[in-house]
Amino acid sequence: PQEELVGKLLTEIVPVEESKGLHKLFMKALTLGHSVKETVSAEYPGSAPIAYENTVVPFGNDLVFATYRDVSESATERNRLLWLSEHDALTGIANRSKLQVSLEETVRRARKEGFLAGFVFIDIDHFKTVNDTYGHETGDDLLINFVKRVRNSLPESALVARISGDEFAVVLEGLRGEAHLRELLDEIFSSMQRPFRRGEIETSITCSAGCVLTDGTVNPDEIIRIADRGMYQAKNEGRNRYLVESIVELT
DSSP states (O other): OHHHHTTOOGGGTSOHHHHHHHHHHHHHHHHHTSOEEEEEEEOOTTSOOEEEEEEEEEOSTTOEEEEEEEOHHHHHHHHHHHHHHHBOTTTOSBOHHHHHHHHHHHHHHHHHHTOEEEEEEEEETTHHHHHHHHOHHHHHHHHHHHHHHHHHTSOTTOEEEEEETTEEEEEEEEEOOHHHHHHHHHHHHHHTTSOEEETTEEEOOOEEEEEEEEOSOSOHHHHHHHHHHHHHHHHHTTSSOEEEEEEOOOO
8 A cells, every 4th residue: 555655765665676776766867857767677586577667757855756667578579579680589599690790709809819710601411301301390300409419519609500491600719720620510510420300200411511710810701701612512522521711820
């Protein structure tokens, strides 16, 4: 009831951490002399995160009028759309857009900090045959598990992205040299030797990849072009293999 709230401290009504944020908002409104609005999130044990839109209006004598509106549903939808703008809906990994940003940032830091980075274009061989033979559900399941094997073969810092249907890319940083890059690629290719299973269906696949080792002296678009060319060359040479090109300035 309203009468039970009168005269109580803010910390007696809301959790301490949340009250600190509200106090700052109250002071901001009083200092600026006009209404302010802010959306904050809160988490409570046993319930989903809640988002509140707080509007505070000053009206003299250090007093404020505050309203709180639950915007959890719209905040959740915003977060979902933001996630989808950067991730592949099927596999949950980065999409082409996030890959481009990650590669540009990695190349910039490699050039500035002096480390080696790797970029890999990897494509599943004859993936269309899997879809045509067993159906798209089996194909989707294979893609999901293919991604799991790739990620398990790489350091946690690696970014794995889905470019299109059966085409993926990897951004690596802090490599020790070409031999290190090849070790990681061998790990990926070795993981594909085990068949993929879905119910009674057992499928074996191979993949082909084009790879670039760089010190950041080549722009991202050129790195992508070289890796793409290498991947198609690997396919033309018989598939189930990778080609590496090192672009490192000698000092």
